Amino acid sequence: MSPQEATTDRATIQRVILPSADQTDTVSLYVDAGSARGVRLRETDELARTPKLLEDKLQMVSSESREAHFEDLLDRHSMRVRSGDQISFGTYFNAFPASYWRRWTSVRDVRLVVETSGPGTVTVYKSNARGSVQRVDGKHVDGEATSVFDLSLKPFGDGGWYWFDLAAGTGDLFLKNGQWETSGLPANKGQVTLEITTMNKPDFCLNNARILAENPDVLENVKEILIVDQGTQKVEDQEGFAAVRDALDGKLRVINQANLGGSGGFARGMFEAVENGSDYALLLDDDIVVEPESIVRLLTFADYCRKPTIVGGHMFDLYNRSILHTFGEVVDPYRIVPALPHADMETRHDFSVSNLRQTPWLHRRVDVDYNGWWMCLIPTKVIREIGLSLPLFIKWDDAEYGLRAREAGFATVSLPGAAVWHVSWIDKDDLVGWQAYFHARNRLITTLIHSPYPKGGRVLRESVQTDVKHLVSMQYFTEQGRIDALRDLLKGPDDLHKVLSTKLPEINALKAQYPDAQLKEDVDDFPSPKLGRGPMGGTVVGLPSKKQLIPWGIKTVARQLIKAPGPESAERPQGYLAHRDNRWYRVAHYDSVVVTNAEGTGASWYQRDPKKLKAMLTEATMLHAKLFREWDNLAGQYRRAVAEISSIDAWKKTFEANSEGGS
Template sequence: MSEQNYDDGWTIVQRIILPSSDQTDTVSLYVDAGSANGIRLRENDELYRSPKLLEDKLHLFSSENREAHFEDLLTRHSMRVRSGEQISFGTYFNAFPASYWRRWTHTRDIRLSVNTSGSGTISVYKSNARGSVQRVDGKHVDGASTSVFDLTLKPFGDGGWYWFDLAASADDLVLESAEWLAATVEGAKGQVTLQITTMDKPEFCLNNARILAENSDVLDNVKEILIVDQGSRKVQDQDEFSAVHESLEGKLRVINQVNLGGSGGFARGMYEAVENGSDYVLLLDDDVVVEPESIVRLVTFADHCRKPTIVGGHMFDLYNRSVLHTFGEVVDPYRIVPALPHADMETRHDFSTANLRQTPWLHRRVDVDYNGWWMCLIPTHVIKEIGLSLPLFIKWDDAEYGLRAREAGYSTVSLPGAAVWHVSWIDKDDLVGWQAYFHERNRLITTLIHSPYPKGGRVLRESVQSDVKHLVSMQYFTEHGRIEALKDLLRGPEDLHKMLGTKLPEINATKARYPDALLKEDVDEFPAPKLGRGPLGGDVIGMPSKKELIPWGIKTVARQLIKAPGAESAVRPQGYLAHRDNRWFRVAHYDSVVVSNAEGTGASWYQRDPRKLRKMLTQATKLHMQLFRNWEELADRYRRAVSEISSMESWKKTFDAASEGSNQ
């Protein structure tokens, strides 16, 4: 959608959209049936406190006569409301996030324009930060008509949305189109480079390119679609590539480079956007399905912001598409971990169970520290001032960049109504295996650069605790990576670029030394456990209480250091554990156990080894003591190095070497 200007100085900033014909499981994100109020829960509401009453009420609400009819969705922008029925656009993708426009842009008045045919009523509603709903305006329509409502943003300081409902009279009422408009901003037509970083997911990349080609009206302000391909299964080698490339009429370009991780791929997108003169770069993960209208909404919102602002989209679960993974994140400054901005927020909110109007916390504006790079729009003005991503390979690159931008005076907004469906990490465990190296090192780098607390607050303490948990859980390959991370961290920031393409192969080359790193697809490939050989006769082992935790830890570590594992444990495991049962306080009681991985694709054999435990615990303790002693000097080195290692010049050298490597 090009930015449409009206003669009277109004510009479309958000269109009403509907799901495509293959997205039947996402209807609740676009439209729903029922009254404007629906069921709105409060903390003192009996329903809120009674799961059974809530379940019964929600079942009543979502019963067959309350559902929107998928066959009534006529196009991406029009739908039919059947005689006597009511449809609400107070939904994730179609309500107007008034408080975000009030907070971050100059806009103070908006206009709703609704084009209809048939007979019925249009009702306009708003909410406040508490989720209370108020009727604002309404109009009876008959025949072909355009209804215009002028609305103010002044009362939306802390939260709230606008939306409208349609109710059909004796005949059907058809929504032909509807738009939210704001006063035209001169020159507000920013050009964006849309960039996807991929590693052996060509099908995802081509699918998103195909979606964009089929929705060409969202590409008017897209200067270039850039795929940075770091895998061995090349996007350009796929049979469908030529057809997709042709359908995008010259806007699609592929850069092949060796695997520099997410930070290397996204930094390449930032670099190319600056070089080609774009106003923004829009970073997209490869394993997503994009709602194409999100592109227009992010650019339009950024164009209207009072100053350059990073604007990100939300993430829905690709395999459970009505579920919102998170509505926004901040970094806990004392622990340097992702956290929720408000205590009443949910993760994994399911809009098919409770819609926007039923969920009070969704009406409070959420201010964030960063946005995940599954979908994030960054002004090139910001890139020119603070640099590109740090060369972190994966993990913490997006959060660190958001913190760096904030310190330079640039905010990040996670904008409702702009989103992708992403492969959720809810069923993954990236704290174990090869990724543990990057989690440990990059979290500590972020802490050194940005922590406001002496010695990084609680981060070092939690790092030591994590070492102990992994070691008593017999996750020796994971601990090997964490120890290497501490060693590399202590060497300083100077070699971060050099390690981008080499560190992962180095870590993976050590897998053969650790049985817990060797994955087999079928548990029958392991020897069968002998009956009754598990700890405590197979009783469920719970987590120690806070009072018991330290004595439990000392006793458990001492037992694992001193007591040799039974001879039979090297021949056959004592049992099998599903991934959900793979908790450190449970696994620590075994000498030998087969454990499934989070993805469900295989299992590994964990075997207790007191020599490995002793050696690794000693190494980790010494390295943490060294880090504690040298914290201030090391923090100063990393802070002083940020501008150099994130610069266009440093990244250009890395990209040149990576491109040469990909051609060998």
Template sequence: MSVAEKMDSTTAAPGSAQRRTLQRVILPTDAQVDTVPLYVDAGSASGIRLREDDELARAPKLPEDKLHLFSSGGPTVHFDDIHSRRSMSIRAGEQVSYGTYFNAFPASYWRRWTDVRTVRLEITTSGAGTVTVSKSNARGSIQHVESSLVNGETTTVFDLTLVPFGDGGWYWFDLAAGHEGLTLVEAQWTAQEAEGAEQRAHGKVTLEITTMNKPDYCLNNARILAANPDALENVQEILIVDQGTKKVRDEEGFAEVSASLGGKLRVIDQGNLGGSGGFARGMYEAVENGSDYALLLDDDVVVEPESILRMLAFADHCKKPTIVGGHMFDLHNRSVLHTFGEVVDPHRIVPATPHADMDMRHDFSVANLRQTSWLHRRVDVDYNGWWMCMIPTAVIKDIGLSLPLFIKWDDAEYGLRARAAGYATVSLPGAAVWHVSWLDKDDMVGWQSYFHERNRLITTLIYSPYPKGGRVLRESVQADVKHLVSMQYFTEHGRLEALRDIFKGPEQLHGVLATKLPEINALRAQYADAQLKENVDDFPAPMLGRGPMGGTPMGLPLKKDLVSWGVKTVSRQLVKTPSPESAVRPQGVLAHRDSRWFRLAHYDSVVVTNAEGTGMSWYRRDPKLLRSMLAESARLHLRLAREWGELAERYRNSVAEITSMEAWKKTFDAHSVDGE
């Protein structure tokens, strides 16, 4: 078949094989003005990335006829020309591109993971102009594929091969309007089902949202889903697992939203079993109700509902059962991509980016998809965050539900477990949510430190290919030292508790699922660094000029000096008694971004703002507490090193049992609320 053919929309060949829509071209809603660059942008299929002024000053001089490419006053998309989620007008003489995050076709992902080898692009337009199809390769080089003139009400069809997309690359199209303007009526990418066979059955989905005291976020996503009924066509059930005290059922407007979802919404109230307990319930219910997929969705997100259709189409075409996840954009800066794909560094057991070129704070309003070469290389991942992740129930039946970890590392562990069993995870471009970025949180301190430490060690014990977990034990000791010299004693208490609980084994994980967080929070009263106050004026006024270096923030020591600096700093904190006045007045106040361990280590007493900016705590140095906690850390890490092999075998052998449907059912039954 030719690369492109132009045909009237009413002349499709009778008796032709059925086709399935893989991806529709979509446009932002009226409430999403700040997301326009993710859907459509103005200009040609090539361009020069905008640069900051200081970079421009160092750049080679360009000919005057090229300087306009750096101008911020170039062509823009007119938001008032967007008619609906699928249709928009292009003004006379202007050009727009659909080579964007949500509307370019991620050809390399379909090429690698599915059985699709040819896709058809169908573009329906009204008016006169030009349709141009382009593609890219893994290096981001742009190649013209085909152009076609259009006039009147026309559907233009391009049949496109996926064969050259082994390592990366996208397809997309641009529209250029003639003198009278041009309207995009609709466009979609489709695939032909097998000749002589019935159309491939669409999988059935249980869409599950885990929530904890965020009923407003949760109900907002339910409204978004209700407003997009076509995205729910194959959703068998929308399940909200409510683990909070502020119930979604009690939120204003719940009854109306529930009614608008046509009986698909069900709420389960259960005790707070954390994210792993909520998502495990979603997996469990999806298996029980006969769904083909469990689509896990965080509560504090804004979802692009078209993602559901795209993920389902992709998963249905995968060569074998595959976990399909969506990407994450910054909820407070919606054109900024926060997570495009993650792997686990096997030597350190920490999340990492798949390759060094990736920019995890990429702003599409500054540089679009076509101008950003690293976005064209296919990214293969170890796992996908459970802010949006669709898991085939065939995988759940084979490898079990989530580990009972409460929060942290449950999604990464599941991806590693699935990979070990032969199931891949794909983070699919064009499927995404908006979520509060990690930059606005600091979950390495406070009560969450317990779960970070324990669950990272559990994951290491089960999956590390290196003796005694590679660098994990060494880094764990280093982290203890950093928290201790930073006067974060409540945080360190949680980390030490995590180490102790590792030795209790996997058998107790279900039993402490609902009790561990209350136990940790009950310790807050013992530690000054855990006492949060709203305003800096709630503390005594700081001593003028009495902080280290007069209160001027200090930088990180040079790498060659780090060991000697650390020994000197820890020694000082171990033996030198804090000044008496530091117990009654802080030496200074530090903003959260300045409260790095190598700065905090020089203070005896300082007030520190938390990551959210909602309050601050008074850190005060306690040499006696430092000595006892440092000794306990050394003792526990030495024991862990000695018993590593035995513990690793114990945890590995327990996975099938503690993630089974039967084990989780006992936990759900024990923590049911109101008979659920």
């Protein structure tokens, strides 16, 4: 059966899916065992005063959260429920996100169709925005059976899901198929260009192309699969590429271009989608594993939206696959930083510990400002109206685009049940090193264009504070990048396209001048510290209190400016610091220290230099003062330039100037 066709007068809008054979660690995202009545609890005052009650409640939660048997999963759409067992499909990938369909589409009624074989019951449940579970309907089944439930979406204004459970009777019960339908087809069944931007991650890219080739039913409305290869390790050179290309039957195309960063790669995907007449561009990161059904779900949801809508997928941790990184993001308008849409939300939620039914905050609909471009579907109508990505290389391109779209009247939806597994940045620190330039510049560009507050709200103050933290931490290479970002920002928007392919090499060329930028694989590659030379007698230094912070900062900066480091600090470090201990308020007490990086792949030697500190602090302060004075004029320049620098014509010239040919 086609993913979008159930009968002549009805359309399938979501299918029940199960994990593939190599995804044993993701079962909890698809099915789980136990009753539908589990709820995750917080230790309220009442429970805290009654330890026995708390213990009983927590035991109930634990007993209700069991994983299904992996060997009972028969294929991507069918499974066995053992006699006497109960299996719930109230899970991330198989519950129906009713409140999202209620809010963003014209669909007001859905039909659940469940095909089974054997004795048992099919029970339908729903939740509200508070996470309360309610039984809706149920049917006893035996032999070959098709259970049909007609359900209304009207009660789901603020949140809530539908799902069903299966309970096997005296014998095994088999799920043969399950799907959610609605009456009538959408006004337009759109075609999509699926684009992956990659930079020297050919194995990831080829793996995702292989996943797509193995799931041809999700490609029915995919017009083209496009890989924009910006690296030196080419996807086309990988063993097995030809076989995958042939399996995709002419849908795969590779474009080789110079490294224009994520914004350049994703802009190319937008550009090609407009050029080939697609209705949507689906942007994907390279270092992911895609749940292929997500493609159908995003496209189907977008087709049914009342007006053109950006629809994005969520991100799970590739190396801890039951953990959802975040359920949706907004931009704090006063600080211009990513933020959570409401206070109850958690980041890094582990579904193997607390499933959907047990986690009340997951039932509230989350409205977002943007969706990360690890997986994001953008209508070409939106692209034609507001343009492509800004030429920012990396960082803030996705958030800025979401804000720009919202201001033009186009919403973004982060759709539950559509997701990828992505290499998490929880073990990265991209605020340090070469990426600091792009973080600083692009955040300020986004602020200049979109901030509703005078002088950008709190952004300039936080930028100055960040400079001080890097400087007292002896991260001079990082601070040089931030200073260069301010210089370039003040030049205005005219050079953004020109420097797109040259800025990163310029930044990397500076590394040789800074010891903190030179990475060695092992701490033993550095001189060993002298016993007892660490500051504060080896005592762990804590974060100064809010009241002490300013006096502490003044005292620390003054000491680092006035007091020369001991001569031995250039010969050997005072100690080693693991990355988790590399906090500015600790590092500031050292004159010389070896620090490991976030990825655990190496370490750098930080050495205090009063001359660098004085020169950089002076320049950063002067640049911020100039930016403050010229803020209003500069904001006008950037706002007026957006239409031109994000235009199809401007990007076309950049692509032509940086082309390496393609296939």
